[in-house]
Amino acid sequence: xxxxxxxxxxxxxxxxxxxxxxxxxxxxxxxxxxKKITVDVHxxxxxRQDAHAYPLPESxxxxxxxxxxxxxDIEIAQALGSVDLVHSHTWYANMAGHLASLLHGIPHVITxxxxxxxxxxxxEQLGGGYRLSSWAEKTAYQAADAIIAVSNGMKKDILKxxxxxxxxxxxxxxxGVDTQKYSPTKDPELLARLGITGRxxxxxxxxxxxxxxxxxxxxxxxxxxxxGLLIAAGNPDEPxxxxxxxxxxxxxxxxxxNVWWQEKMLPQPELRALLSSAELFICPSVYEPLGIVNLEAxxxxxxxxxxxxxxxxxxxxxxxxxxxxNYDGDGTALESALAxxxxxxxxxxxxxxxxxxxxRKRAVExxxxxxxxxxxxxxxxxxxxxx
Numbered sequence: 001x002x003x004x005x006x007x008x009x010x011x012x013x014x015x016x017x018x019x020x021x022x023x024x025x026x027x028x029x030x031x032x033x034x035k036k037i038t039v040d041v042h043x044x045x046x047x048r049q050d051a052h053a054y055p056l057p058e059s060x061x062x063x064x065x066x067x068x069x070x071x072x073d074i075e076i077a078q079a080l081g082s083v084d085l086v087h088s089h090t091w092y093a094n095m096a097g098h099l100a101s102l103l104h105g106i107p108h109v110i111t112x113x114x115x116x117x118x119x120x121x122x123x124e125q126l127g128g129g130y131r132l133s134s135w136a137e138k139t140a141y142q143a144a145d146a147i148i149a150v151s152n153g154m155k156k157d158i159l160k161x162x163x164x165x166x167x168x169x170x171x172x173x174x175x176g177v178d179t180q181k182y183s184p185t186k187d188p189e190l191l192a193r194l195g196i197t198g199r200x201x202x203x204x205x206x207x208x209x210x211x212x213x214x215x216x217x218x219x220x221x222x223x224x225x226x227x228g229l230l231i232a233a234g235n236p237d238e239p240x241x242x243x244x245x246x247x248x249x250x251x252x253x254x255x256x257x258n259v260w261w262q263e264k265m266l267p268q269p270e271l272r273a274l275l276s277s278a279e280l281f282i283c284p285s286v287y288e289p290l291g292i293v294n295l296e297a298x299x300x301x302x303x304x305x306x307x308x309x310x311x312x313x314x315x316x317x318x319x320x321x322x323x324x325x326n327y328d329g330d331g332t333a334l335e336s337a338l339a340x341x342x343x344x345x346x347x348x349x350x351x352x353x354x355x356x357x358x359x360r361k362r363a364v365e366x367x368x369x370x371x372x373x374x375x376x377x378x379x380x381x382x383x384x385x386x387x
Contacts, residue, residue, distance in 0.1 A: 009029075
């Protein structure tokens with residue numbers, strides 16, 4: 001490992017509290033980078049052995065979540081004086097990177113996992129804090145030395161959201177997947193324990209409007225009751241979407257015994273086994289910069305049905321590793337398209353198996369973390385040398 005480069009990586013999520021693709025990315029990128037350079041992780045929350053963590057004082061627990069994040073960002077910025085470059089992930093951490101750059105005179109690199117202007121439903125979760133998160137993201141992006149887009153679609157979205165940015169400072173480095181941890185795995189005892197029987201499709205993701213789960217559940221009413229659906233989803237953004245999803249699932253369960261809901265975050269080995277045993281993974285997102293969970297499903301050799309939004313078409317090759325449906329803002333049309341595609345695909349197990357095999361091959365060959373770490377380190381060195 002080279003000791004001549006020390007990076008401060010700032011992330012809200014870090015084990016044991018990872019609940020989204022940005023957290024998975026931060027963890028696996030760090031693991032790959034630490035084989036090459038020194039990476040100091042600074043994360044939100046209680047103390048950890050493998051990262052510098054910053055718990056929120058109890059006295060600040062009543063603050064709006066955006067203000068809570070800013071409080072933690074200030075602490076982290078103060079602590080980043082000994083690194084050569086700071087790399088932040090999501091708006092929660094972007095302000096820490098921005099302040100550290102100003103305070104210590106070090107470069108700041110951002111990985112864009114999502115964009116606040118493209119997620120107006122966040123106002124339901126954050127209230128007026130959504131205006132604060134939007135300000136923080138815009139300010140950090142405009143001042144950053146470089147921005148990593150996790151897909152070419154994401155790069156286009158960044159320039160659309162922030163047209164004043166210099167396109168030359170936006171670099172596309174795709175997300176990756178650990179194809180050793182995520183690989184075809186069978187666990188009949190797990191299926192039996194969870195009461196899962198027969199053929200089934202699976203959804204994995206947070207309960208947020210972005211993931212389109214409500215559309216999938218409405219579509220499922222028009223799918224054959226012979227096909228099961230496993231929903232691995234929890235951590236709702238806010239009470240309204242949580243209640244909507246719970247009501248839709250309950251409505252399906254009134255007439256179907258093969259709709260299962262796992263609300264708690266599953267351990268990775270269990271998730272891997274459930275993905276592997278499913279015949280189809282469904283990603284009905286209405287907004288998705290890339291979608292790491294699609295890569296995880298592909299790595300488990302499971303066919304994917306996803307929406308043609310954001311960076312998803314750069315991962316799921318339509319007609320090769322799965323199939324795509326269009327989404328143009330019309331939820332009813334999306335639900336109809338999903339129901340039709342699910343029924344057609346689940347009626348053709350041979351095609352699903354072929355998609356799964358080719359998906360595994362693509363995940364291994366095109367999305368390995370070693371190559372992504374090499375590209376990221378090269379960007380770090382380029383930014384530092386030009387500073």
